[in-house]
Amino acid sequence: MELKLLVGLGNPGSRYERTRHNMGFMAVDRLVEQAGGRFRQTRFGLAAEVAGLWVLKPQTFMNLSGQAVAPFARYYKIAVSDILVVADDMDLPLGTLRLRARGSSGGHNGLKSCIEHLGTEDFPRLKLGISRPPEPITVIDWVLMRFSTAEEAALEEVLGRAVEVVKNLPKEGLERTMSRFNG
Numbered sequence: 314m315e316l317k318l319l320v321g322l323g324n325p326g327s328r329y330e331r332t333r334h335n336m337g338f339m340a341v342d343r344l345v346e347q348a349g350g351r352f353r354q355t356r357f358g359l360a361a362e363v364a365g366l367w368v369l370k371p372q373t374f375m376n377l378s379g380q381a382v383a384p385f386a387r388y389y390k391i392a393v394s395d396i397l398v399v400a401d402d403m404d405l406p407l408g409t410l411r412l413r414a415r416g417s418s419g420g421h422n423g424l425k426s427c428i429e430h431l432g433t434e435d436f437p438r439l440k441l442g443i444s445r446p447p448e449p450i451t452v453i454d455w456v457l458m459r460f461s462t463a464e465e466a467a468l469e470e471v472l473g474r475a476v477e478v479v480k481n482l483p484k485e486g487l488e489r490t491m492s493r494f495n496g
Contacts, residue, residue, distance in 0.1 A: 314394060314437060314482060314486060314487045315395050315483075316366060316395060316397055316482050317367060317389075317396070318366075318367045318368075318385065318386060318389070318391045318395060318396045319344070319366055319367070319368045319396075319397050319399065319479060320337070320341075320368075320369045320378075320382050320396060320397070320398045320399065320427075321337035321339075321340055321369070321370050321399045322337035322338070322375060322398060322400040322401075322423040322424070322427075323336070323338030323339075323370065324375050324457075325370075325373075325374065329457065331459050332456065332457050332459050332460075333401055333455060333457070333459075333460065334401055334443075334456040334457060335401075336399070336400065336401040336441040337370075337399040337400045337423075337441070339468075339472055340399045340439070340441065340472055340476065340479075341368050341399060342370075343472050343473070343475070343476050344363070344368065344480075345368055347476060349363075350362065350368070352368075352370065355385075357369060357381045357382075357385040358371040358373065358385075360385070367385075367389060367391070369381065369385055375422055375426075376426060377426055379425075379426035379427040379428070379430030380426065380430060382396070382398070382427050382430060382431065383427075383430035383431050383432075386431070393431050393432075393433055393436045394435065394436065396437070397436075397439060397479065397482065398424065398427055398437070398438045399439045399441065399475065399479075400438060400439075400440060400441070401421075401441055401443045401456065402419065402421065402440035402441060402443065403442075403443055403444065403446075403452070403455070404419065404442075404445070405440060405444070406442045406444050407443055407444045407467050407471070408442060408467035408470060408471050409441075409442040410439060410441050410442065410471055410474055410475055410478065410494065410495075411439075411440045411442075411495055412437065412438075412478055412487070412491045412494055412495055413437065413438050413439075413440065413491075414437055415435045415436065415437070416434060416438070417434060418434075419440075424438065437487060441475060442471070443456070474494065477494070
């Protein structure tokens with residue numbers, strides 16, 4: 314894999330900052346900040362270029378993410394296999410991550426939109442665990458909920474590891490990075 318485009322999925326606007334559904338945004342924000350980069354508004358969403366890597370935060374809202382990702386990739390002639398999408402995942406406990414070479418949306422509407430607009434499931438994705446909602450909280454309320462103070466340490470730790478995954482990919486490739494970080 315030659316990583317050329319890193320996409321963080323989330324919802325735009327201050328109302329959604331630091332919510333569970335914005336884990337993708339938080340991870341790419343951390344990477345761009347550490348690299349000394351800055352996002353700028355483009356017709357595809359907020360984009361930054363750091364160390365030869367494009368980083369995109371679609372501003373289409375989660376369920377329409379593919380409407381920004383696919384045109385961006387086509388415009389910059391980026392192969393689908395060279396895109397890494399970072400998203401939240403309720404099937405993983407908070408504090409865990411899982412790198413995958415390909416796969417279904419797993420019910421995640423942002424990934425579903427990317428699959429639809431890219432025309433394939435064959436793109437890498439980095440899933441960041443947010444855990445399942447406790448009763449009686451609904452899924453919609455859960456993903457739009459901010460993290461509690463008690464969850465902040467696990468959040469910060471997994472965001473740091475997500476940045477390490479992205480930095481490791483060009484050096485070790487997808488399979489070795491999966492072996493190293495999915496453990």
